[in-house]
Amino acid sequence: MMDRLSILSLDFAVLSLLSVGGASSVLPEMHRSLVEVHGWMTSREFADLYSLAQASPGPNVLVVSLFGWQSAGIAGAIVATLAMVVPSSVLTFYADRMLWQAAGAKVWRDILDNALAPVTVGLIAASGVLVASANLSHVLAPVLTVACALISWRTKFHPLWMIAIGAAAGIAGIV
Amino acid sequence: MSMNPDSTTRGTVAPRSASELFLAFMKLGLQGFGGVLPVARHALVENYRWLTMAEFTDIVSRCQALPGPNIVNVSICIGGRHFGARGAIAASAGLLFAPFVLLLLLAVLYSGYSQVPAVTNALRGVSAVAAGLILGTVMRMAASPRLRTWRALFGVAAFAAVSWLRLPLALVLAVILPLSIGAAWYQRPREAAQS
Numbered sequence: 001m002m003d004r005l006s007i008l009s010l011d012f013a014v015l016s017l018l019s020v021g022g023a024s025s026v027l028p029e030m031h032r033s034l035v036e037v038h039g040w041m042t043s044r045e046f047a048d049l050y051s052l053a054q055a056s057p058g059p060n061v062l063v064v065s066l067f068g069w070q071s072a073g074i075a076g077a078i079v080a081t082l083a084m085v086v087p088s089s090v091l092t093f094y095a096d097r098m099l100w101q102a103a104g105a106k107v108w109r110d111i112l113d114n115a116l117a118p119v120t121v122g123l124i125a126a127s128g129v130l131v132a133s134a135n136l137s138h139v140l141a142p143v144l145t146v147a148c149a150l151i152s153w154r155t156k157f158h159p160l161w162m163i164a165i166g167a168a169a170g171i172a173g174i175v
Numbered sequence: 176m177s178m179n180p181d182s183t184t185r186g187t188v189a190p191r192s193a194s195e196l197f198l199a200f201m202k203l204g205l206q207g208f209g210g211v212l213p214v215a216r217h218a219l220v221e222n223y224r225w226l227t228m229a230e231f232t233d234i235v236s237r238c239q240a241l242p243g244p245n246i247v248n249v250s251i252c253i254g255g256r257h258f259g260a261r262g263a264i265a266a267s268a269g270l271l272f273a274p275f276v277l278l279l280l281l282a283v284l285y286s287g288y289s290q291v292p293a294v295t296n297a298l299r300g301v302s303a304v305a306a307g308l309i310l311g312t313v314m315r316m317a318a319s320p321r322l323r324t325w326r327a328l329f330g331v332a333a334f335a336a337v338s339w340l341r342l343p344l345a346l347v348l349a350v351i352l353p354l355s356i357g358a359a360w361y362q363r364p365r366e367a368a369q370s
Contacts, residue, residue, distance in 0.1 A: 018344055019242045024309060028337045029344035036341075048285070048295070051302035056281055058204045058274020059211050061244035065275055069282050077279055085271065088243025089251045093263050095241055096252045107363070112240050115329075115359035117321035119351055120239075121313055122330030126338040128309035131302055141303040148307025153314040160208040162304045170300025171293050 004072040005079050007038070012064060012083035019088065021120030023061040027127035030067060040071040047134035055163050061085065141175040187224050193258045193265035199223060200250050200269035205277075211246040211270070225253065246270065324362070329355040 011033050019026045027050070034040050041049075049070060053063035061084060068080025099105050128149075135141035148162050169175045190196050199218070206214045212235070220231050238248035247267050254266030288294045316322075322330065329351055336347045 014345065017242050018348060019244070020348075021239065022243070022245050024312075026344060028341075032341065032343065047302045048289070048298045049282070051298045051305050052281055052285055053278060054305040054308070055208075055301050056274065056278045057206065057208050058278065059207065059244050059246050059270060061247060062271065062274055062278050065278055066282050069279060074279070077275075077282075081271070081275060085244070085247055085267070088241065089247060089263070089267060092238065092241050092243055092248040092251045093255050093260065096237070096255055109237065109240065111356065111359045111363055113236065114321050114324075114326070114362075115352070115356040116240055117316075117319055118327045118330030119333045119348070119355055120330075121316045121319075121322060121327075122333035123337060123344075124309060124316070125313045125330075125334050128306050128313060129338050131309060132306035135299060135303050135306070138299065138303075141299070144300070144303040145307040145310070148304045149310035149314065152308050152311025158208075159308055162308065163208070163301055166300035166302075166304030167297040168300070170296040170298065170303075173296065175300050175303050 004040070005075060008068055008071060008076055008080045009083040012068075012080050013087050016084045016087040017091065019084075020116050021124060023063060023084070024127045025120055025123035027063075028123075028130050030064070031130055034067055034071060038071075041067075043134055045070060047131055050131055055167070135175070138175050140169075144169060144175050187227055187230075190223070190225055190257050190262075193254070193261050196254050196257065196262055197265040197269035200254075200266045201273050204270040204272075204274045207246075212249075215246060215249060219253070326355060326358050326362070329358070 015026045015029060018029070031043070031046055035043055035046050046067075049066040050063055053060065053066055056062075062081065064084040065077045065081045068076035068078070070076075072079070132142065132145045135145070144166065148166070151157050151162065152159065166175070190199070203211055203215050203218055206218075216228075216231055219225050220228050226234070234249055234252050235245065238245050238252060241248055247270060250266035250270045251263045254262035254264070256262070258265065285294070285298075317327075333347055333351050336342045336351070337344065
């Protein structure tokens with residue numbers, strides 16, 4: 001168990017510093033580590049836990065609490081959450097103090113924003129495909145996924161309603 | 176909300192204490208389903224008036240350029256600016272603590288009921304929706320002017336490397352980020368002239 005905790009803390013601390021664009025951009029890497037490398041959960045459980053986090057209020061990053069919990073219980077949840085949040089927060093705290101408030105930083109901020117934006121979008125797209133691919137065995141699930149993508153792209157329909165509709169469609173056996 | 180004479184101009188007020196930050200961000204965290212940022216804008220700019228809309232946009236774009244969950248970074252910046260490290264810890268802990276406890280309670284329920292067909296079916300439906308919400312976000316983000324350039328190909332490359340080739344993220348970023356930053360630097364003058 002100590003092994004799992006140290007692996008979790010190290011893995012997530014590294015991911016914390018790589019997670020430009022937020023936790024969703026490192027979701028495929030978490031899947032690679034937790035499911036493919038360590039085998040601490042199945043792809044199905046990974047997708048279920050992600051869904052559980054989506055259905056619950058709070059920052060999306062808390063999905064790592066569930067991955068930690070599934071891997072190593074309550075201690076795992078605490079360790080994974082702290083490891084994911086603390087390194088990037090410390091970096092942000094000091095970056096906000098020094099770099100961003102300094103004169104002349106704007107040019108570099110623009111360059112960084114321009115450089116990071118496409119990569120971030122690509123990584124988040126990979127996360128979407130990862131979560132969608134857990135449902136390929138059910139014919140109508142990809143249809144629901146595409147419909148929700150279009151609705152959230154084009155309308156201000158509240159995500160919570162779509163999540164409720166998804167749960168209802170699942171219980172009714174439609175997807 | 177009383178007007179604080181010590182506050183900055185532009186009609187904003189400062190949070191009175193670290194515990195006010197903690198409670199305000201706790202309320203935010205518990206209201207945010209599928210992302211806290213839209214709720215945060217409403218509360219921080221319109222309700223509490225701790226920031227103007229321009230300051231909010233500024234902070235969010237800075238926080239997006241840094242690693243880490245965006246809304247947590249936003250809480251760190253706002254807390255840090257008002258009460259230093261104490262404020263940053265109060266705001267981020269407020270944001271995360273209550274949803275964390277709630278989520279673990281849900282997880283314990285899930286482990287008890289994960290064999291019940293209705294629960295697994297419901298979660299399967301939710302995960303199809305969750306995937307759609309992520310892809311919808313991608314489509315919204317893809318409309319950004321920052322992606323209206325050939326450098327969007329770096330995004331396609333990152334997607335392909337992670338999604339199809341299943342390469343480790345650290346390796347992918349180590350190769351793509353320097354190229355992308357170099358290209359953005361090279362294109363800087365022309366883009367500055369355009370805008």
